[in-house]
Amino acid sequence: MTTRTFVRTAFAPNEPPPLEADSTASRFARSLFATPANFALTVLSVGIVALVLPPLIRFLFLDATWSGTSRDDCLANAGACWPFVRAKFGQFIYGFYPAAERWRPNLVLAFGALLLAPLLIPAAPFKRTNALLFFGVYPVVSFVLLTGGNLDLQKFLLGRFLQWTTVAGVGFGIGLRWAFWTDFLFSAVVIVALVAALAALLRASVFAAVTAAGMVLAGLGIILLAVDLDFGLAPVETRSWGGFLVTLIVAVTGIVVSLPLGVLLALGRRSRMPAVRYACILFIEFWRGVPLITVLFFATYMLPLFLPRDVTFDTLLRALIGVALFAAAYMAEVVRGGLQSISRGQHEAAAALGLGYWRMMGLIILPQALTLVIPGIVNNFIGLFKDTTLVLIVAIFDLLGQIRASFADPNWATPVTLYTGFAFAGVIYFVFCFGMSRYALYIERRTAAYGRGS
Amino acid sequence: MNVAMSTPTPAEHTLVAVEMAGVHKWFGQFHVLKDINLTVMRKERIVICGPSGSGKSTLIRCINGLEQHQRGRIVVNGTELTRDVRSLDAARRDVGMVFQQFNLFPHLTVLENCTLAPIWVRGLSKAEAEMRAMHYLERVRIPEQSYKYPSQLSGGQQQRVAIARALCMNPKIMLFDEPTSALDPEMIKEVLDVMIELAQEGMTMLVVSHEMGFAREVADRVVFMDDGQIVEINGPDEFFARPRHERTKLFLSQILR
Numbered sequence: 196m197t198t199r200t201f202v203r204t205a206f207a208p209n210e211p212p213p214l215e216a217d218s219t220a221s222r223f224a225r226s227l228f229a230t231p232a233n234f235a236l237t238v239l240s241v242g243i244v245a246l247v248l249p250p251l252i253r254f255l256f257l258d259a260t261w262s263g264t265s266r267d268d269c270l271a272n273a274g275a276c277w278p279f280v281r282a283k284f285g286q287f288i289y290g291f292y293p294a295a296e297r298w299r300p301n302l303v304l305a306f307g308a309l310l311l312a313p314l315l316i317p318a319a320p321f322k323r324t325n326a327l328l329f330f331g332v333y334p335v336v337s338f339v340l341l342t343g344g345n346l347d348l349q350k351f352l353l354g355r356f357l358q359w360t361t362v363a364g365v366g367f368g369i370g371l372r373w374a375f376w377t378d379f380l381f382s383a384v385v386i387v388a389l390v391a392a393l394a395a396l397l398r399a400s401v402f403a404a405v406t407a408a409g410m411v412l413a414g415l416g417i418i419l420l421a422v423d424l425d426f427g428l429a430p431v432e433t434r435s436w437g438g439f440l441v442t443l444i445v446a447v448t449g450i451v452v453s454l455p456l457g458v459l460l461a462l463g464r465r466s467r468m469p470a471v472r473y474a475c476i477l478f479i480e481f482w483r484g485v486p487l488i489t490v491l492f493f494a495t496y497m498l499p500l501f502l503p504r505d506v507t508f509d510t511l512l513r514a515l516i517g518v519a520l521f522a523a524a525y526m527a528e529v530v531r532g533g534l535q536s537i538s539r540g541q542h543e544a545a546a547a548l549g550l551g552y553w554r555m556m557g558l559i560i561l562p563q564a565l566t567l568v569i570p571g572i573v574n575n576f577i578g579l580f581k582d583t584t585l586v587l588i589v590a591i592f593d594l595l596g597q598i599r600a601s602f603a604d605p606n607w608a609t610p611v612t613l614y615t616g617f618a619f620a621g622v623i624y625f626v627f628c629f630g631m632s633r634y635a636l637y638i639e640r641r642t643a644a645y646g647r648g649s
Numbered sequence: 650m651n652v653a654m655s656t657p658t659p660a661e662h663t664l665v666a667v668e669m670a671g672v673h674k675w676f677g678q679f680h681v682l683k684d685i686n687l688t689v690m691r692k693e694r695i696v697i698c699g700p701s702g703s704g705k706s707t708l709i710r711c712i713n714g715l716e717q718h719q720r721g722r723i724v725v726n727g728t729e730l731t732r733d734v735r736s737l738d739a740a741r742r743d744v745g746m747v748f749q750q751f752n753l754f755p756h757l758t759v760l761e762n763c764t765l766a767p768i769w770v771r772g773l774s775k776a777e778a779e780m781r782a783m784h785y786l787e788r789v790r791i792p793e794q795s796y797k798y799p800s801q802l803s804g805g806q807q808q809r810v811a812i813a814r815a816l817c818m819n820p821k822i823m824l825f826d827e828p829t830s831a832l833d834p835e836m837i838k839e840v841l842d843v844m845i846e847l848a849q850e851g852m853t854m855l856v857v858s859h860e861m862g863f864a865r866e867v868a869d870r871v872v873f874m875d876d877g878q879i880v881e882i883n884g885p886d887e888f889f890a891r892p893r894h895e896r897t898k899l900f901l902s903q904i905l906r
């Protein structure tokens with residue numbers, strides 16, 4: 196029998212939820228052995244682990260040789276030959292960078308760590324200064340430290356057109372040449388004048404245009420001055436760089452360049468201006484359509500055939516550019532995915548508040564879009580970090596290249612040298628890639644907080 | 650009441666806030682606005698109603714350039730809207746908008762939602778912008794939520810934040826596109842109360858809404874649209890008591906049951 200009317204007389208109090216009847220252990224057991232299929236998978240997994248893990252541990256630790264000075268110490272044991280890694284450690288890290296100058300890459304790595312760490316810790320203060328130092332100053336300092344700087348620049352823009360070489364020999368005695376720097380100043384004046392004229396033509400603010408052009412040129416001037424000055428550092432050719440240093444240089448350059456460039460390409464691909472849109476589509480599809488190996492080969496061996504004779508590019512620089520552009524094209528597609536998932540309402544709300552295109556993108560759309568695609572971005576970073584090893588095919592010896600090169604040393608020729616070297620490489624790559632992955636998860640959790648209403 | 654007084658421009662002396670004359674708009678082949686003629690005086694409150702798809706949203710979105718009209722004239726606070734971006738900037742400077750779906754920025758706190766545009770578009774300092782934001786958040790009665798993210802608020806609260814966000818730009822004209830249609834019934838009143846207060850303070854308002862109680866209370870004129878056209882304009886009492894056009898009668902009979 197049901198009542199037709201009902202009026203509650205007392206409100207039910209809030210109660211704590213009932214305790215889970217079974218313990219964690221029993222729940223664990225149930226999820227592992229619940230069905231025959233589960234059972235089979237569990238047995239299979241345990242079997243694989245049992246098969247792989249003991250020999251691995253034996254090779255890496257139990258049977259390994261820990262101390263010694265030559266191959267003879269390792270011949271007695273069946274395990275890894277760690278003295279080999281210790282003996283070659285410098286080479287693995289620096290390649291053939293002159294031993295006396297290794298304080299320079301050390302300084303670069305130390306600066307990098309010092310600037311990167313606070314950048315990655317969300318609570319650390321002075322983010323803006325920090326970012327400026329890392330992205331603006333640090334690359335120049337690293338360049339000067341690693342190469343020795345003192346580029347001995349000969350001609351800037353006007354010099355190329357006017358064959359302006361009469362006073363080329365005269366220098367300041369600190370690594371600078373009159374010819375270049377007068378050329379630079381005149382070129383700067385010409386450029387600023389052109390920009391002002393263009394602004395006047397387009398009826399834009401001449402003052403703003405001149406200020407912007409002046410600032411860009413001043414920045415360029417400072418950078419050129421830094422790389423042109425003679426600091427008395429011995430020059431070190433990139434040909435002798437190698438090992439983990441090169442791995443890091445290629446990976447960090449690729450990562451740092453590919454994200455902003457990828458963002459610009461993604462925005463361009465969604466632009467309303469057809470010229471911009473098609474240029475970006477062409478660029479992205481071109482770089483995605485060719486394998487990285489082809490890019491590197493092309494940049495190293497074929498590009499010189501197309502460039503004028505007197506334009507020479509460093510091999511490493513060419514590889515860096517190739518890797519960065521390649522990575523940028525992939526990044527662009529990841530970012531585009533993020534951009535597409537931001538609703539029209541967000542664009543409209545920003546526009547209605549009077550935000551222009553760049554502020555709308557920079558303050559409203561990109562922060563949300565990039566947060567959404569952190570997993571994809573980091574996936575690209577990790578892929579890039581490991582792909583750097585392809586520079587080996589254009590005779591640049593990164594970590595893996597150095598390790599393989601060191602196998603040829605007869606002083607360390609043992610049956611286990613090869614395995615030891617690769618185990619070492621594996622550990623290094625794993626530490627870095629796993630680190631990136633964990634850091635990304637941490638950031639994801641932090642930034643996703645606003646979306647979950649927590 | 651205003652936190653920051655702006656210097657009066659010549660436009661402020663005109664009595665017309667928005668003028669639409671012979672406005673047409675198409676979406677592709679679809680003629681969505683047909684010969685719209687509407688003049689809104691300063692401090693006037695207009696409520697626009699009409700069946701879904703009749704072009705109400707498109708009409709008010711033309712006023713701040715979220716949609717572009719293809720024929721006719723739209724003059725906002727003395728500036729004619731043209732293809733020139735500068736006219737658009739000028740119009741958006743004077744016009745605030747509140748959307749049906751709130752469209753708060755989910756990655757920013759309530760306070761940051763309100764200070765972002767004043768800082769980046771108006772060039773206010775952070776402190777000034779925050780003072781102004783807190784002032785308007787108090788007016789919409791949610792100052793205590795300022796540190797929260799939008800997703801932590803109820804729909805009614807979010808819409809009130811959206812109103813505060815628009816007010817922080819000190820607009821002369823406010824556009825509301827069905828501000829209460831996405832809200833649960835018990836939250837509609839808190840948003841309407843804020844809007845009524847705003848109307849009483851003399852804000853020029855164009856409100857797309859089917860809240861007939863609101864229209865009766867604050868509207869100076871009610872505009873009825875159908876099929877991309879303005880079918881009838883009248884004072885609220887006349888409009889509800891003695892609708893003239895057949896379509897208006899039909900529409901009112903459907904919503905006022």
Ligand SMILES: Nc1ncnc2c1ncn2[C@@H]1O[C@H](COP(=O)(O)OP(=O)(O)O)[C@@H](O)[C@H]1O
Binds near residue numbers: 699
């Ligand atoms: N961006 C657009 N592209 C094509 N058609 C649109 C677009 N926006 C709106 N419409 C169409 O225009 C008509 C009017 O839309 P709208 O102004 O939103 O009507 P209302 O707000 O009165 O419901 C509708 O039929 C709608 O489908």
Ligand SMILES: [Mg+2]
Binds near residue numbers: 705706707826827
């Ligand atoms: Mg609508």
